[in-house]
Amino acid sequence: MLTRNWVSMKLQEGTKREQFVNSLCCPYVLRTCILILTLIFVGHSHSACGKQIDKGGKASNAGHAIAGWSLNQKSAYAGDNKIHFTATAIKIEHPQRNIIVLSSAPDWTIHIFNTMTKRSFSTKIDKWYGLYGKGMMITSDSYLSDVPVKLKEVAGPPVAGLATKAYAYASPKKRGLKNQILKLEYYIAKDVMVPEKISYIINRLYNAPRIDGLPLKMTCDDISGTTLELQTTSCKKNTFDSTFFELPKGFAAMKDDQSVLMSSGSIRNMRLMVETFDALGGLEKK
DSSP: OHHHHHHHHHHHHHHHHHHHHHHHTSHHHHHHHHHHHHHHHHHHHHHHHTEEEOTTSOEEEOOOEEEEEEEEEEETTTEEEEEEEOSSEEEEEEGGGTEEEEEETTTOOEEEEETTTTEEEEEOGGGOOTTTOGGGOSSTTOOGGGSOOOOEEEEEEEETTEEEEEEEEEOOOOTTOTTOEEEEEEEEESSOOOOHHHHHHHHHHTTOOOOSSOEEEEEEEETTSOEEEEEEEEEEEEEEEGGGGSOOSSOEEOSSTHHHHSOHHHHHHHHHHHHHHHHHHHHHHO
């Protein structure tokens, strides 16, 4: 009797195992199992995707991708510059003088770095005086962006493959008028949205009129015979790692922009030139 019951029990267990195995072969169950395993694998991978392994084998935090624009521009006033910007940050690279300028929201503080001398200087955005700094300007009103000019909007040709809005201005020469602008042609990108602060920084860089937008081209003749030109050679959409706009480390903070923007020899020569100019001006008045 015991033997018969034991055999019956084993047969039932075998039937249950067979039913379980058959159930696993059901397409619905297989799909469910595969989904569970996939979620486990993805979750495991996601926990590591925010880290990257450096050469030393250590894990470090990685940045995230940000959409923006990159431009190559040439200027008679500010030289050649590579400008990169997003909705919340801008980076200007000036290779000839090893200068990098960084600024970002929310305060838009201007940070200037000299990669050769390892010096840096920071200032408020309204104290941003471009790549030459305030100290080397002979007069406080030497900036075109500070001179009020009424510009008439006209149709403009494409620049660097982008549609433009053009502004033009012309005026007859007037005696006794300081820093008079005789002729100005100014082109900004028509379809590229640029934050007001970034537009201000770029305009200040090129001594350009204060017009909201992305400046692409400019020609300006003033009463002194000086011609200021700006030309964009390339402009394209770009994707940046957020770390691209982070402030570099290892720079000594300076108290004035000239200590960063120029070498010691250049500073001495420029100040000597300004002093000579002032001395000649004084002699003329006598």
